[in-house]
Amino acid sequence: MDSRAAALVRTTFKAVAAEEAGPEEVAGSFFAILFSAQPQLREFFPASLDTQRERLVSALAHVVDRLEEPDELLPFLAQLGRDHRKFGIAPEHYPAVGKSLITAVRAHARTELWTEEVEHAWQECITLITRTMIVGAQDCGTPAVWTGTVVEHHRVLDDLAVVRVRLDQPMRYAAGQYLSVQVPSRLRMWRYLSPAGPSNAEGEIEFHVRARTGGWVSPALVGHTAVGDQWLLSAPMGGLGIPRNTRRKLLMIGYGTGIAPLRAQLVAMARRRSNPRVHLFVGGHHPCDLYDLVTLSELAAANKWLTVTPIVESEENPWWYFDSGDPTPDLPGLDPRRTGQIGAVVAGYGPWADRDVQISGSPSMVQTTKFRLMAAGTPAVNIRHDPLF
Known part of the structure; x- marks a missing residue:
């Protein structure tokens, strides 16, 4: 995107975020519009969409801030596309997703702010997001999900546990990356966790989990995980494990x-x-x-x-x-x-x-x-x- 279009998208998003309704209302509208247009997608998500709304807002803010930083943005979007395979999202679903997001933002933007030029800028932005995610999902050559068996659960503190999982097949990830997990007691509720060690040929991953007050998944991970539990794990994400300059x-x-x-x-x-x-x-x-x-x-x-x-x-x-x-x-x-x-x-x-x-x-x-x-x-x-x- 050129700097003019990026600035228009950024200005619109921040103006909407500053409104009393806030970006959470935009996220709520997005899911309502999407499920109305594509009702079959509703079954891919949990009954409560609170976490999904928060993540949508965070991801969109992350993207908007980096529209003029392709070296940062494009790898993130490709990883996001690989990660979204866990939901069952296919390339044919992306047009409806993009259209629903633009409709939701437009509905919450002030009338005088949403011009034809702004509309085109948002369409360009959404096209960049969806195309990069689709390519990332198609070109990765890795499973959509891995199955892991809990082999150790150690309660370090009342609200903190160390959990070791052995995968059905090794996962290659860069030390410092994160991935999402789903546990049997919280179906369709994915929680991002960072491995505490580098990948290995045995396919064992150690996670450090703290129960978040009011959380849906983390209290179950800490308090109710048992050896033998079967987890699902998605493709790795993040760039902390890829230093810009290893000499620094x-x-x-x-x-x-x-x-x-x-x-x-x-x-x-x-x-x-x-x-x-x-x-x-x-x-x-x-x-x-x-x-x-x-x-x-x-x-x-x-x-x-x-x-x-x-x-x-x-x-x-x-x-x-x-x-x-x-x-x-x-x-x-x-x-x-x-x-x-x-x-x-x-x-x-x-x-x-x-x-x-x-x-x-x-x-x-x-x-x-x-x-x-x-x-x-x-x-x-x-x-x-x-x-x-």
Whole structure:
């Protein structure tokens, strides 16, 4: 797309998002219009569309912000096309999807804002999205889904579990990517998870899962998963595992289970002969939230290019924690633990202008940390994170 068309799409989307109804209403209208035109598609989605509405808004915002960055946008759209095969979406469904989305945006845009030129810009945008997704889905040569059997479920904390799954066939993914899973108790409800280690010939994947308050899937993954359960897993997505320049030093910032994709990259890097300097900041609210420090300590002690700094917001563990002591005292290879909000602590070290920066955690943590780093002088172009689904 040319810069004029991209600007029109971006301006329209942000204007609609600023309205009282907001982008969530646009997403709701989109699904209503789509299912009215293509009622057979309704059975591909869960009864509750809350998560799908949130993801549609996040994905559309991610695309709109990168319309003039084809090197970032096109691989993301191709991955999205591969991922959508899990729903049963076929090429013949895409025209209705695109038309429904334009109709929904037009319905929520102010009349004076929606001109013929804007309409053409949105049609160009939707054509770019749908064509790239279709090509990505058709050219991948991988299964639409993999079947995995749970071989281990370890409850690390009351609301956090480590789950190991063995696939029916190996999956190739870059360390740092993520994929979506479906569990038997939550049919058609797909949850994005990041493998905590690189891919392997045995087809085993380790996931770190935290139960999200009010969530549909994550509480079931943590509290009700059993060895022998059969999961479905979709094609990998994301670009954190593809550094722009491997010679540049890295700054990694992970909070909670957001450490998983960063940990996967560190394990993969430890198998190489040489690596750039890496400074990893790993954060949690309480000391017990730093649940994987033993592994990170071992990696740091064995690899001099890696520095690991733990950060907590509170030095006290919660009342419900089973042990009142520090869960990981006196571990080798780690910097002294810092106290504070992770973005503020990391930004306090300096501008990090010479680093390729990766941030992984909740959407609010990613956004806050990114803004703090930019305010401290970190160039925005150096900062990477996955779409904030």
